[in-house]
Amino acid sequence: MLFRDRIDAGVQLAQRLSGYAGRADVVIVGLPRGGVPVAAEVAKALHAPLDIMVVRKLGVPGHEELALGAIAPDDALVVNPEVMASLREPEVALHEAMVRERKELERREQEYQGARPAIDLRGKTVIAVDDGLATGATMHAAVKALRGRGVAQCIVAVPVTAWQARASFEDAGVEVVSVFIPADFQAVGQHYEDFTQTSDEEVLQALREANLSASGR
Secondary structure: OOEOOHHHHHHHHHHHOHHHOOOOOEEEEEOOOOHHHHHHHHHHHHOOOEEEOOOEEEEEOOEEEEEEEEEEOOOEEEEOHHHHHHOOOHHHHHHHHHHHHHHHHHHHHHHHHOOOOOOOOOOOEEEEEOOOEOOOHHHHHHHHHHHHOOOOEEEEEEEEEOHHHHHHHHHOOOOEEEEEOOOOOOOHHHHEOOOOOOOHHHHHHHHHHHHHHHHOO
16 A cells, blocks of 8 residues: 555544544644654644654664664653664663764754644643554654653554554554554555655644644634
8 A cells, every 4th residue: 555645644544533533632743753744634634733742763873774762752761672682782872872862852852842832731632643653663752751741541643554563552552543554564665655754844834834723723
């Protein structure tokens, strides 16, 4: 199955979430950068406010494509024990990756701050949205941070997911809503005709438009 782009993916994902439309307790939280265009379409369709959760994958130094884990705000951290066990100096690698990625996390949070709505998530039903799940590390960090903020329920919603990633959330008691679960998953981008990297400006524009829409309701 191919989505045209993240907008198309968001429209299709929103159809799977129609039961949450119009509920005052629902907030959509997109993971920048690629998850935000998807989340914006979901928020629009469900008439729900849009917020973001900046999360960063922790790549092994020198082999950044290999995920040690991920970090999110409020010191939320998840690690991949198998990758950690394979390293000669895992704590050193983890520290180095955290220092590097925390700087980028803080930069993005500051960059997006002016366009973000001030939403209190305590007691809310939060739908966390990304453009897909491969290992699920960044989304696990996001869910950990969201739970730390006192949400009533956290639902993970993605257009496409590896079945192993989906199972890891279900094992943790987190509901996952998806459009497509390929039998032979290799990469999220394989399932998009256009998987162009989302820019900071596109994230900011999506947040501004969501704010305008919310103020008009």
